[in-house]
Amino acid sequence: MDKQPASSWSIHTRPEVIAKYEIFERVGSGAYADVYRARRISDGLTVALKEIFDYQSAFREIDALSILHGSPNVVAMHEYFWREDENAVIVLEFLRSDLSAVIRDAKRRKKNKGDGLSVGEIKRWMVQILNGVDACHRNLIVHRDLKPGNMLVGDDGVLKLADFGQARILMEPDVVATDENQLEEGSREPPEVIPDYVNSSQGEQEVLSKDEYFRQVEELKAKQVVRYDDTDKDSNAPDGDASCLATCTVSEMDDDFGRNSFAYDAADEEALDGGGEGLMTSCVGTRWFRPPELLYGSTMYGLEIDLWSLGCVFAELLSLEPLFPGVSDIDQISRVTNVLGNLNEEVWPGCVDLPDYKSISFAKVESPLGIEGCLPNHSGDVIALVKKLICYDPASRATAVELLNDKYFKEEPLPVPVSELYVPPAMSGPDEDDSPRKWDNYREMDSDSDFDGFGPVNVKPTSSGFTIEFP
Numbered sequence: 001m002d003k004q005p006a007s008s009w010s011i012h013t014r015p016e017v018i019a020k021y022e023i024f025e026r027v028g029s030g031a032y033a034d035v036y037r038a039r040r041i042s043d044g045l046t047v048a049l050k051e052i053f054d055y056q057s058a059f060r061e062i063d064a065l066s067i068l069h070g071s072p073n074v075v076a077m078h079e080y081f082w083r084e085d086e087n088a089v090i091v092l093e094f095l096r097s098d099l100s101a102v103i104r105d106a107k108r109r110k111k112n113k114g115d116g117l118s119v120g121e122i123k124r125w126m127v128q129i130l131n132g133v134d135a136c137h138r139n140l141i142v143h144r145d146l147k148p149g150n151m152l153v154g155d156d157g158v159l160k161l162a163d164f165g166q167a168r169i170l171m172e173p174d175v176v177a178t179d180e181n182q183l184e185e186g187s188r189e190p191p192e193v194i195p196d197y198v199n200s201s202q203g204e205q206e207v208l209s210k211d212e213y214f215r216q217v218e219e220l221k222a223k224q225v226v227r228y229d230d231t232d233k234d235s236n237a238p239d240g241d242a243s244c245l246a247t248c249t250v251s252e253m254d255d256d257f258g259r260n261s262f263a264y265d266a267a268d269e270e271a272l273d274g275g276g277e278g279l280m281t282s283c284v285g286t287r288w289f290r291p292p293e294l295l296y297g298s299t300m301y302g303l304e305i306d307l308w309s310l311g312c313v314f315a316e317l318l319s320l321e322p323l324f325p326g327v328s329d330i331d332q333i334s335r336v337t338n339v340l341g342n343l344n345e346e347v348w349p350g351c352v353d354l355p356d357y358k359s360i361s362f363a364k365v366e367s368p369l370g371i372e373g374c375l376p377n378h379s380g381d382v383i384a385l386v387k388k389l390i391c392y393d394p395a396s397r398a399t400a401v402e403l404l405n406d407k408y409f410k411e412e413p414l415p416v417p418v419s420e421l422y423v424p425p426a427m428s429g430p431d432e433d434d435s436p437r438k439w440d441n442y443r444e445m446d447s448d449s450d451f452d453g454f455g456p457v458n459v460k461p462t463s464s465g466f467t468i469e470f471p
């Protein structure tokens with residue numbers, strides 16, 4: 001890669017960073033961060049320097065990556081720099097591509113009458129993703145923004161989950177990874193903590209039954225041992241005391257392209273993400289991968305939200321198209337309804353208690369498309385597997401480890417070796433804010449209005465807000 005000037009100079013003014021790293025071009029930027037390629041001066045290792053502009057995001061990412069240190073399918077954090085009144089800079093292993101580039105490349109090849117992804121390749125990508133998600137969930141870390149763009153891929157075909165800026169730790173794990181007080185003392189090496197998971201056998205993993213898995217999580221949540229971030233402690237408002245639909249729909253319609261992470265400003269964040277009662281905000285994740293419980297404003301959710309996103313990624317690997325490419329939150333719910341049928345007590349007992357359940361009603365979908373309708377030409381076995389993730393009732397979703405142990409991954413055609421996976425270059429080049437990828441996504445979503453394609457809607461004011469009825 002050619003050296004190119006970076007667009008932001010703040011990272012270049014950090015003596016502790018430039019003493020150890022030679023900084024090259026900016027390779028990416030997201031809602032909260034700029035990422036640069038760099039070279040560690042001591043040994044020439046290529047790394048990624050991620051400068052994070054948001055305190056809470058930085059805190060979450062450092063915390064989660066410290067706990068997950070050593071997990072083979074989670075991006076490794078070498079160290080970080082963080083002094084009071086300065087942006088955090090975290091030093092990550094450098095991975096030049098991601099799963100969205102893999103999917104895009106396969107789609108292009110298929111269009112040109114070539115092969116898309118083979119079953120063996122899909123299986124190997126999924127096994128790696130499931131291993132990464134399992135590592136998170138074993139440590140009770142909910143990622144909250146799983147999508148192909150947050151699954152980085154190295155030249156060797158190894159996939160690593162990245163972007164933990166929205167992650168939450170549901171409880172203090174057995175191994176305490178960080179001492180929050182030290183975060184303000186300036187640059188320091190991250191704690192050398194290897195989670196229990198890494199020490200356990202890497203082959204066959206202990207299989208907890210799903211009921212037991214969620215029972216343990218529910219028990220912990222009931223004890224209200226949710227770990228709060230520093231910023232959460234300062235706020236009186238519970239995390240997510242108001243839902244996305246109730247509070248930020250309008251700005252979200254304007255700003256949030258389906259593939260981009262939801263972002264809200266600091267004031268919203270304090271109100272929505274304040275912690276205090278173990279509640280969490282529903283305004284997380286990226287719309288296309290956001291589960292129904294979040295779209296309906298749930299603030300009492302857990303690891304299951306990642307499992308829905310996982311199902312969306314799995315379906316996208318199979319069809320090379322996003323499963324639910326909603327152009328707004330309402331459109332997102334509508335697309336899910338058209339595939340799964342209406343959300344009601346029959347399919348998810350308790351769904352009527354979702355904060356926005358009564359605010360949005362759809363006409364009865366007489367013949368839902370079903371997951372099979374979205375994945376024509378795929379075997380019943382693989383469709384059954386996707387259905388274990390894409391289902392309304394969060395408690396019914398299969399865990400990552402259950403999927404890993406499914407016969408699908410053990411029967412012919414077997415997952416190909418990692419070294420046989422094709423890794424295309426990432427599309428967005430250095431400093432390309434207007435990269436083709438972003439513009440393609442924008443064009444795919446030619447309308448960003450919640451109401452396009454629905455015809456007339458009935459909006460009625462109610463004591464708690466308004467009700468929208470779709471004929």
Ligand SMILES: Nc1ncnc2c1ncn2[C@@H]1O[C@H](COP(=O)(O)OP(=O)(O)OP(=O)(O)O)[C@@H](O)[C@H]1O
Nearest residue numbers: 028029030031032033035048092093094095163261
């Ligand atoms: N370890 C890495 N190696 C190489 N490139 C990386 C690495 N981490 C991030 N990037 C690049 O930088 C981009 C932004 O990084 P990241 O998604 O972590 O930031 P963010 O601000 O948290 O993003 P988002 O808006 O999705 O929340 C990524 O899409 C990727 O292109």
